[in-house]
Amino acid sequence: MGTASRGRVVMLVQNGVEGDSRVQKQAASMAAAGWDVTLLGRSPNGEVQTWDLGGAEVRLIHVRRAFKRRRHELRSHWARDPLAYPFGPIQIYRERQLEAWRAEIGIRKARIAIDAKHQSGAVTRLRKAALVPRRAAVRAAGTWADVRSAHTERLCERREAMDGRVDAFAIKFWKTVLGDRSWRRLDPALWDLELSFGPVLDRLEADLIHANDFQMIGVGARSVIRRRARGARVKLVWDVHEYLPGIKSWIDHPAWKDAQMAHEREYAPWADAVVTVSDTLADLLMERHGLAERPEVVMNVPDLDSRPEADDPVPDIRELCGIGPSAPLMVYSGAPMARRGLMTMVEALPDLEGVHAAFVVAKPEWADIRSLVARSEELGVADRVHLLPYVPHWQIVPFLAGADIGVIPIHHYLNHEIALITKFFEYSHARLPILVSDVKTMAAKVNETGQGEVFRAKDTADFVRAAKLILADPESYRKRYDTHVPLTEWTWPSQAAILDRVYTEALR
Known part of the structure; x- marks a missing residue:
């Protein structure tokens, strides 16, 4: 973009970018809006990788896991x-x-x-x-x-x-003595991100750093501190995807979550602007961090206009499942984790005669998916369970549209209660009747719009009841999209405009 650039933006994300539709849409749309965008992600195989994403440069860097073991383990x-x-x-x-x-x-x-x-x-x-x-x-x-x-x-x-009495004392000791700095003792692996991303980030000399989620806020903030000490004028935008106190720990360790929350609290004050994914989460962040201004909400809705001209044809979901147009098909798209309730879908199949279940997942080798397959074999329904690969985010809506029901069977965790998650918007744009568990926000929206049915989380019999209601008259639910669902508001260009405004105002 050269001299026409509105500013140099570096986005940070703690994953391999592919499969993360939010950061992909952000990078491409901000590049299209005239920002010089570099997206730094974490290489999944240790090799540096680069590619162009709609005018943004994606760069995956190797993160050395020197601090994988905590000090007491050595x-x-x-x-x-x-x-x-x-x-x-x-x-x-x-x-x-x-x-x-x-x-x-x-x-x-x-x-x-x-x-x-x-x-x-x-x-x-x-x-x-x-x-x-x-x-x-x-x-x-x-x-x-x-x-x-x-x-x-x-x-x-x-x-x-680290679950003994001495360990519990050590955790409490470091939290008491160090406060928000205690993450250095409780989870030094956060330094691995800093030591790998930090030098690259500093060399890029961004005007604005966009840090995605709670682990990258520290990387972004420390770069801002270093560069401001040298006289640079650099701003930090923090993009909060999840409410940290409400998540289930990624790592089965009693100190991990406390460490992440301490790390987040230490560096949150350095953010010049905060964006997040829902109004409810914006309110929670205001209260938790005492923010001076309410975070802007940038929903992770589909980008229906971003399909490349040279794109491959959209795969046919039914063809991939090996079924015809008349076979009832319900689909789940997303992370294959047990707390997402996928087992309920499988265990409902014996009572849903002829119904097929497609799981669109990036990691079919994960243990939770292997458990699903094993359970389907025990129940004698393995021939109606289909594991399908991810498609590019610009293909996901037309890809899903070939199904009859979009399923969100997630369990009751705080983060599940407060958000309209990505797949909710994707199912909606695919005009699928939505079958959702009774998590607060999404259940309320489905009851308001009439675009689907609600069942009790983990209750297989109630799942079967709700699925049969939809399959008995799916068109009545699809018609609600014409009259009761604000699809025009749930599009990425409107959200990208909000993010563009956040950038512009931060740099004033």
Whole structure:
């Protein structure tokens, strides 16, 4: 864009960009609006990757996970378990050493067997007897190594879980002593993001940094601090996708969530502007962080006009499932996690005769999806369960439109209660009747518009009831899109205009 650029923007996201429709739409639309946009993401395979996204440069960088282990996991083992091996390679070395000793004994036995053909029986017996102490010593060493290995594994598990009384005291101690700085002790892995993204971000010398979600706010804020100290005029926009106190921890560790919240609280005050995904979340952020101004709401709605001219044809969802136009098809599109309620869909199939279920997921190898497939086989409905790959975000609406029902079976978590999530808007633009669990915001919207039915979360029988209502007369629900659903408001250009205004005002 050269001299015509309205300013240099660097967007930060803690993922590989592909599959994250929000950041993709943001980057492309802001580039189209005249901003010089670079989107920094995290490489999934450790290799630096770059590509163009609607005029924005996407750059994935390698994040070294030096702090994957917390400091206490590397300490001496003596106080916790003197029988465990010390941290480091000695356990593996010892195991391989024992294998080598056993291999040596095997070779000696083989040589005795070969030489027995050419020597007296007495000599052979003596040589075999000479091996007995060696074999006994190796056997004893192996038994002792097994004991120490078992103790080591238990120690590692305890240290990783950090769920003992001493651990609870340590967590409380650091939270009390360090306050919002306690994340440095509780989850030093946040430094891995800083040490990988920070130098790249500083070199780009952005006029505006757009940090997506709670882990990248620190990376963006620290760059702002460094550059302002050198006299630069740089602004920080914080894009909050989720309400952190309401999420389920990504990592099964008692200190992880406390660390993320402390990190967020420390750096939230550095944001010059805050945007988020819903009015409810905007209100919660005002209260939680004492913001001077209410965050602007930029909903993650579909971009129906962004399809490239050279794009591939939109896949036929029914063809991918191997079914005809008359077979009832319900679809779920999104992350394949248990708390999203996907198992309810599978367990409903025995009572929904002839109905097929398509799961459009990016990670079909995840354990939760394998559990779905195994359960479908137990129930005898595996032939009606279909795993489909993601399509580009500009294809998702026409792709989903081939189904009969869009399903959102999520469980009751705070973040699920407060948002109209991305797939809600995608299903709506695909004009699908929506079958949603009774999470507060989406259930209220469906009841208001009449565009679908609500069932009790985790209640398979109630799911079946609601699905049958829709399948009995799907057109009556589709007609509500003509009269009761504000589809024109739920389009990306209107949201991109809000984000563009946020950028402009931040740089004044």
